[in-house]
Amino acid sequence: MGQSWSRFQQRRNAKSLLDLAPAKTPGQDPALPDLDRNTLLSALNTVAAYIAKKKGNVTVIAVGGAVNTIYLQSRAATHDVDFFNTQLTAADLGMIVEGAKAATKGNPKLDETWFNNRTILFIPKDQRNALTEQAIAQNEIIFQKPGLTVLAAPWPYSFCCKVDRLAGGGVNSARVYDLDDAVQYLRRSLIKAKVAQVPLATVKQWFTQYSLRWTSANDGVVARVNAAYRVTFKAKNNPIV
Structure with missing residues (x-):
């Protein structure tokens, strides 16, 4: 509403x-x-x-x-x-x-x-x-x-919000489309930065920048994002390393 x-x-x-x-x-x-x-x-x-x-x-x-x-x-x-x-x-x-x-x-x-x-x-x-x-x-x-x-x-902000919700950190429960949204936002983040991969340490810095808390649950979400990204964009390597 x-x-x-x-x-x-x-x-x-x-x-x-x-x-x-x-x-x-x-x-x-x-x-x-x-x-x-x-x-x-x-x-x-x-x-x-x-x-x-x-x-x-x-x-x-x-x-x-x-x-x-x-x-x-x-x-x-x-x-x-x-x-x-x-x-x-x-x-x-x-x-x-x-x-x-x-x-x-x-x-x-x-x-x-x-x-x-x-x-x-x-x-x-x-x-x-x-x-x-x-x-x-x-x-x-x-x-x-x-x-x-x-x-x-900002793509990194949108990406982090989706990862946070998938990890159970959001106010609302995760939605069925959140994983695909996260993959799409990560893709745009990488394209804008003109890189193929982003270090996990950088993703954690994004979380800090946007006042989000990183927990062990986020590590599992990153693995899911990497897998979904490879399938969606037929990538050989993980985007988050």
């Missing part, structure tokens, strides 16, 4: 808006992934057109399923577009809210939470600015039209 528009509109300060995402109701299951790539692109086009009409130009950073569905095309569908960006102003957020609302009018599949910043709940406050800057520097554009640019979150 993401922030509702009414709650967005009740706050004027951009920082308050970033901290508003509601906690998940205990026992509530996540929405089924039913928004495919074409649906998401159409909805984002509507948001972009609305913002452009208001003479705005907004950048957001997406995490999770939207990145896989739109950019990597490793998933057929997802249930929302989850974003963050600590540099957004109150005016930027207002345009996002109204643009997202306009998109729902043209597609009954979209509810009021399809474009939300709930992910901010899972990012420590002292990490938010750095992650925003890293994503902008990485510049992996998953969507761009006049008015709106959507960037992918």
Whole structure:
């Protein structure tokens, strides 16, 4: 679940808006992934057109399923577009809210939470600015039209979050797609770094950088990631060494 528009509109300060995402109701299951790539692109086009009409130009950073569905095309569908960006102003957020609302009018599949910043709940406050800057520097554009640019979150961060959840360290239990997501994010990390392998010590440094705790369970997950990576990309060697 993401922030509702009414709650967005009740706050004027951009920082308050970033901290508003509601906690998940205990026992509530996540929405089924039913928004495919074409649906998401159409909805984002509507948001972009609305913002452009208001003479705005907004950048957001997406995490999770939207990145896989739109950019990597490793998933057929997802249930929302989850974003963050600590540099957004109150005016930027207002345009996002109204643009997202306009998109729902043209597609009954979209509810009021399809474009939300709930992910901010899972990012420590002292990490938010750095992650925003890293994503902008990485510049992996998953969507761009006049008015709106959507960037992918830093690949090492996305990878570490998946490994952490697979190892049982996340707030939510692991999902069936997490291993493949981790493999896809690791692949992009290696491509951006122009290397074929990454030392395990570096992966552990990523964990420390993103305030995640490494446990013995992570070693088992790394073995699974290595095996899945070799199969998915027909690689002869392990990507994590």
